[in-house]
Amino acid sequence: MREQARSTLLLLLVVVMALNLRPILTSIGPLLEAIRQSTGIGYQQAALLTALPVLCMGLVPLLQPWLRRWVSEQGAMLAGLAAIALACAWRLTLDSAAALIASAALAGLGVACIQAxxxxLVNRWFPHRLAMAMGVYSAALMSGGGAAAVLGPRVAEQFSHWQAGLGIWLLPALLAFAVWAWVRPQLEAAVGGAGASGHLFGSRRAWLLAVYFGLINGGYTSMVAWLPAYYQQVGGSAQGGGELVGLMTVFQVAGALGLPLLLRRLVDRRPGLWLALTVQLAGFVGLLLAPAIAGLWVALIGFGLGACFSLSLTLTLEHLKAPASAGALAAFVQGVGFIITGIVPYVTGWLRDVSGDFQASWLLLSVTVLLMLLVTWRFAPSGYAQAMGMPLIRESDARAGMAPH
Incomplete structure (x- = not known):
């Protein structure tokens, strides 16, 4: 019973931390027109409000093998929370495009510290329930993003300031600080263990996993960045655009939590990924062929994106048995992957500018998903060990202070 209570507390901490990792992205889109009218920010600059945090999410994990020499895991998590809280508090009062972009960079650094x-940590805390725990983490992460997209415009309208719709997400950060203080005794017992040193830049499988993660999740940043604008372009409102992102999030949560749980007995993650990618592909093709029923296609895209995020991270962690080495691999995959994910909305936005509508953007995302369906064949569980023959030192060597070969 005592172990069950400890696991419950740690899972609660996972949830409240994850809730803080997406509002800085999803709160922008529904309020973009109000922000542009107030600050004069252009569309190209506005893209930085999404791209900068995502690029931070990519760069910081790549530096993790060196940063951990000076910052502990708990220190990095608390610093990340503090950066998110400070950025949200700043957004309550700022009134310029430059300050808004700077707050996006600060919040992005905070998210990156936690997300890396x-x-x-989930792998270490829940080694025998990894698929379930990653599903809960992914669902909470996406729920925070959906709540920000739906509630941000309402809060802004209530207070008659768009700044309130962005700054209100200070509250989940304060909640996470409170839960951290409550769970800390359990955390100190659970966090121990040296992280793997060395890096994975020489591993072909690590690069494949990273590119795969980045491309199958590139649809998320594109949808967050451009779905509200797409909806307003076809005659909808800012609130309606936020609600469409909220609808996508509901199905993201269902995909992130439901599909991994449904397939938890399968050792092979490929059937789940094939299903999730096929559903996602159907959604993008639907936007191309029948945009009048966008709600249905957005729901399918959301389900596919949510399941892909959870399953691709689980797939990555399962490539290595040692928790610290698996965590290092996940950090590398997220690092390179989120750089790719951050570039995708720039490309889809450029396609919208040159073509005059979003059809070319949806076509590009459809082709990308189709390619990733084919790449998924490479991830047979029987090939994990051979694929991960790489210059990452063993945990026993890391504890002994040995350098990588």
């Missing part, structure tokens, strides 16, 4: 560590 969470998969490894």
């Amino acid at each position: 560590l969470m998969p490894g």
Whole structure:
């Protein structure tokens, strides 16, 4: 019973931390027109409000093998929370495009510090229930994003300031600080264990996993960045655009939590990924061929994106048995992957500018998903060990202070 209570507390901490990792992205889109009218920010600059945090999510994990020499896991998590809280508090008062972009960078650094560590910690805390725990983590992460998209415009309208719709997400950060203080005794007992040193830049499988993660999740940043604009372009409202992102999030949560649980007895993650990618592909093709029923296609895209995020991280962690080495691999995959994910909305936005509508953007995302369906064949569980013959030192060597070969 005592072990069950400890696991419950740690899972609660996972949830409240994850809730803080997406509002900085999803709160922008529904309020973009109000922000542009107030600050004069252009569309190209506005893209930085999404792209900068995502690029931070990519760069910080790549530096993790060196950063951990100076910052502990708990220190990095608390610093990340503090950066998110400070950025949200700043957004309550700022009134310029430059300050808004700077707050996006600060919040992105905070998210990156937390997000780089969470998969490894989840793997360490829940080694026998990894698929379930990653599903809960992914669902909470996406729920925070959906709540920000839906509630941000309402809060802004209530207070007659768009700044309130962005800054209100200070509250989940304060909640996470409170839960952290409550769970800390259990955390100190659970976090121990040295992280793997060395890096994975020489591993072909690590690069494949990273590119795969980045491309199958590139649809998320594109949808967050451009779905509200697409909806307003076809005659909808800002609130309606936010609600469409909220609808996508509901199905993301269902996909992130439901599909891994449904397939938890399968050792092979490929059937789940094939299903999730096929559903996602159907959604993008639907936007191309029948945009009048966008709600249905957005729901399918959301389900596919949610399941892909959870399953691809689980797939990554399962490539290595040692928790610290698996966490290092997950950090690398997220690092490179989120750089790719951050570039995708720039490309889809450029396609919208040159073509005059979003059809070319949806076509590009459809082709990308189709390619990833084919790449998924490579991830047979029987090939994990051979594929991960790489210059990452063993945990026993890391504890002994040995350098990588």
